[in-house]
Amino acid sequence: MKVPALFLGLGLAAGYLVAGSASPTAPAPARVAAPAVTRAEVRAELHHELARARVAVAPVVIERLEPADSADDTDAPEDLAERADLARLVVERATARGVWTDADRDALRTQFEGLPGETQAEIFAAMSDAVNRGVLRVTADTPL
Secondary structure (H helix, E strand, O other): OHHHHHHHHHHHHHHHHHHHHHOOOOOOOOOOOOOOOOHHHHHHHHHHHHHHHHHHHHHHHHHHHOOOOOOOOOOOHHHHHHHHHHHHHHHHHHHHHOEEOHHHHHHHHHHHOOOOHHHHHHHHHHHHHHHHHOOOEEOOOOOO
């Protein structure tokens, strides 16, 4: 009975050695020198990408906010300019306080009524930029 156990042990050891030597060794990974990138360059690139994303997303968001009958021809250009200025003022005051509240959202919605989509996108981009820079914190349940 001792002989089969001996052969079993020798067989396992030989199989282990053969299997270990038969496996190809992987070459060491090559080191590639990466270009040195400064933190400022990374920050500038991220800021550029965020700006591009904001420009791409703003019209979609504005389209959702814009009522179907927003192309009301009864609004005088002076009234639209005044409402655009008031909407900008809402964003500027919130940025100065550092917080965007439900009251700010409601005031902005009121001023957005009837404004052209381009104007709304510009104002929304200013608000979005303030949020991305960290100077405006959104506390409202829904920002717009």
